[in-house]
Amino acid sequence: MLLQQLVNGLTLGSTYAxxxxxxxxxxxxxxxxxxxxxxxxxxxxxxxxxxxxAWNVNLGLAMLGAMAVCMMLGMTxxxxxxxxxxxxxxxxxxxxxxxxASIFLSTLMALLAGVxxxxxxxxxxxxxxxxxxxxxxxxxxxxxxxxAFLMIGLHMLVRRTRIGKAMRxxxxxxxxxxxxxxxxxRVISYTFAIxxxxxxxxxxxxGIYYNAVWPYxxxxxxxxxFAAAVMGGIGSIPGAMLGGITLGVLEIMxxxxxxxxxxxxxxxxxxxxxxxxxxQGILGQKISKKV
Amino acid sequence: MEQWITEIIDPYYLRILILxxxxxxxxxxxxxxxxxxxxxxxxxxxxxxxxxxxxxxxxLELGIPFWLTLLAGAAVAAVFGFIIGLPxxxxxxxxxxxxxxxxxxxxxxxxxxxxxxxKAVGLSGIPQQTTFSLVLLLTIVVIFFTQRLLSSRIGKAMYxxxxxxxxxxxxxxxxxxxxxLSFVLGAxxxxxxxxxxxxxxxxxxxxxxxxxxxxxxxxxVVLGGLGSIPGAIVGAAIxxxxxxxxxxxxxxxxxxxxxxLVILMIFRPNGLLGDIRLYDLLKGKRKEEVKACxx
Numbered sequence: 001m002l003l004q005q006l007v008n009g010l011t012l013g014s015t016y017a018x019x020x021x022x023x024x025x026x027x028x029x030x031x032x033x034x035x036x037x038x039x040x041x042x043x044x045x046x047x048x049x050x051x052x053x054a055w056n057v058n059l060g061l062a063m064l065g066a067m068a069v070c071m072m073l074g075m076t077x078x079x080x081x082x083x084x085x086x087x088x089x090x091x092x093x094x095x096x097x098x099x100x101a102s103i104f105l106s107t108l109m110a111l112l113a114g115v116x117x118x119x120x121x122x123x124x125x126x127x128x129x130x131x132x133x134x135x136x137x138x139x140x141x142x143x144x145x146x147x148a149f150l151m152i153g154l155h156m157l158v159r160r161t162r163i164g165k166a167m168r169x170x171x172x173x174x175x176x177x178x179x180x181x182x183x184x185x186r187v188i189s190y191t192f193a194i195x196x197x198x199x200x201x202x203x204x205x206x207g208i209y210y211n212a213v214w215p216y217x218x219x220x221x222x223x224x225x226f227a228a229a230v231m232g233g234i235g236s237i238p239g240a241m242l243g244g245i246t247l248g249v250l251e252i253m254x255x256x257x258x259x260x261x262x263x264x265x266x267x268x269x270x271x272x273x274x275x276x277x278x279x280q281g282i283l284g285q286k287i288s289k290k291v
Numbered sequence: 292m293e294q295w296i297t298e299i300i301d302p303y304y305l306r307i308l309i310l311x312x313x314x315x316x317x318x319x320x321x322x323x324x325x326x327x328x329x330x331x332x333x334x335x336x337x338x339x340x341x342x343x344x345x346x347x348x349x350x351l352e353l354g355i356p357f358w359l360t361l362l363a364g365a366a367v368a369a370v371f372g373f374i375i376g377l378p379x380x381x382x383x384x385x386x387x388x389x390x391x392x393x394x395x396x397x398x399x400x401x402x403x404x405x406x407x408x409x410k411a412v413g414l415s416g417i418p419q420q421t422t423f424s425l426v427l428l429l430t431i432v433v434i435f436f437t438q439r440l441l442s443s444r445i446g447k448a449m450y451x452x453x454x455x456x457x458x459x460x461x462x463x464x465x466x467x468x469x470x471x472l473s474f475v476l477g478a479x480x481x482x483x484x485x486x487x488x489x490x491x492x493x494x495x496x497x498x499x500x501x502x503x504x505x506x507x508x509x510x511x512v513v514l515g516g517l518g519s520i521p522g523a524i525v526g527a528a529i530x531x532x533x534x535x536x537x538x539x540x541x542x543x544x545x546x547x548x549x550x551x552l553v554i555l556m557i558f559r560p561n562g563l564l565g566d567i568r569l570y571d572l573l574k575g576k577r578k579e580e581v582k583a584c585x586x
Contacts, residue, residue, distance in 0.1 A: 027385070031385075033385055033388070080553070081553045081557075084557045085556060085557060085560055091384075092325075092331070092513050092517065093513060093556045093560040093561070093562075094556070095513075096509070096510055096513045096514070096552055096556050097552065097553045097556040097557070099506050099509075099510065099549075099552065100548075100549045100550065100551070100552025100553040100556065101549065101553055102549070103545055103548060103549030103552070104545075104546055104549030104550050104553070105549075106545075107543075107545040107546045107549060108546060111542060111543070111546065219502060219503075223392060223396070223502065226389065226392075227389060227392075227393065230385065230386055230389040234385060234386075261400075261403070261404050262400055262404065263400075264396055264399075264400050265396065265397045265400035265401065268392070268393030268394075268396045268397050269393070269397060271389065271390075271393050272378070272390050272393050272394070272397075275378065275382060275386055275389065275390055276378050276381065279381045279382050279386060280386075281386070
């Protein structure tokens with residue numbers, strides 16, 4: 001029972017982690033809570049659904065297609081809603097702009113696709129395997145493997161490539177990075193693209209796993225993922241992974257052993273407790289205030 | 292007076308005016324927390340919800356006089372404002388924002404499972420005791436008190452926390468007290484607004500007070516201009532009327548609403564009336580340099 005819940009929790013947690021990575025990467029560089037990120041995850045789920053139903057593609061292609069579309073979308077949102085505000089205003093106005101973009105995207109999708117919940121056709125063999133006492137469905141295996149693959153890929157990208165180095169430089173000091181000849185706008189644009197692609201992959205997989213896609217699915221998922229990013233220490237990539245998985249596992253455990261109707265309250269309750277005990281998040285660095 | 296007003300004002304406009312007044316009261320509260328003291332709160336709907344449910348349950352179950360339930364609703368919200376204000380002492384900026392979001396979500400889920408609150412169905416049959424004259428009176432009283440507060444020593448100390456917390460502390464300002472106080476005051480007004488709302492709408496349900504509602508109030512504060520009373524009033528007025536005006540575009544309403552928020556922020560990043568005090572408007576003065584809020 002405990003092991004079974006652990007597997008379910010890991011599955012849920014790795015999807016949270018995929019979305020949380022987008023929040024934390026953007027936050028690390030421009031200190032902005034990108035509230036439109038949850039909607040990008042939702043759009044990803046819809047693009048995947050469209051590809052599967054209209055063109056009959058398989059899961060891999062649907063995910064790649066959704067990732068590509070969401071990369072463009074993420075970069076467009078950044079270009080239209082955030083770049084004009086950068087550097088010339090308080091921290092709150094980009095936040096409101098982000099919320100505006102989020103409302104815009106979810107309403108647009110509700111107009112295009114209708115507000116009803118859609119279902120993915122059966123493109124994945126939904127059989128489950130018994131590993132001792134634990135039942136693992138093939139979709140859970142896919143989610144765990146793909147998330148692990150994407151996270152390792154992201155880690156390599158950030159640690160080993162030129163653009164990753166530029167991203168790390170920008171997150172340390174945007175101005176100094178610009179002075180060193182880094183094209184800051186392009187790095188920010190790429191950051192949005194990468195984060196959006198991860199969210200899109202998460203969207204497609206969650207859409208299949210829970211067999212439900214609807215235009216407002218991004219709000220709660222976005223909030224939870226943001227909670228995960230904050231819990232892990234916002235701005236820290238390993239923190240987002242750890243935060244996502246911790247939140248997912250604890251949420252599933254809470255549902256299993258406490259009450260399912262308090263599902264969302266449990267997730268946020270855990271978050272508040274973690275933040276009270278460790279204000280900078282699990283892996284966040286304590287930044288001492290300077291005068 | 293009420294009779295006279297309902298005769299000359301169209302019921303539809305009257306409804307918008309009453310909701311506008313309620314919004315102004317709540318937004319003036321959020322303005323103290325977020326606009327003046329700079330503690331980003333994204334869960335104001337949680338306080339509104341507590342105020343609404345407390346007052347509605349007291350009215351329906353115990354038949355307590357209306358004005359007492361208003362005070363009780365506001366007081367319960369203020370107590371929770373105090374509780375939420377405490378983590379604010381250790382957290383800042385976006386971490387605090389997350390705690391307030393989490394708080395509002397917990398309140399929402401709690402009322403979704405709360406038997407006396409009718410669970411997901413909500414509470415209905417709340418007597419409509421909120422009248423236009425009452426809302427008008429309370430709005431004026433709240434504007435007057437916040438104005439007095441912000442021009443007092445306490446108000447100025449709150450502004451200084453927003454501008455630079457360390458400098459404020461170095462000047463001998465008790466930042467701990469004031470940050471919690473700003474949450475308590477904000478929550479009190481949020482609860483008051485919620486109680487008025489419950490007694491105007493006949494019917495409340497936990498989904499009335501979701502994340503979008505918190506965001507709506509934050510939009511009003513930021514759009515009007517952080518830390519400014521006229522700003523909060525203008526922001527609340529515009530964003531109450533705007534969705535009504537956008538009814539002509541029917542289902543595209545929220546699409547326009549979202550796009551307008553983005554456009555307004557691009558052209559007026561500090562809000563329409565950022566940091567303009569009531570006093571400046573009365574004296575015909577206008578601050579040239581509008582300082583931006585740091586958090």
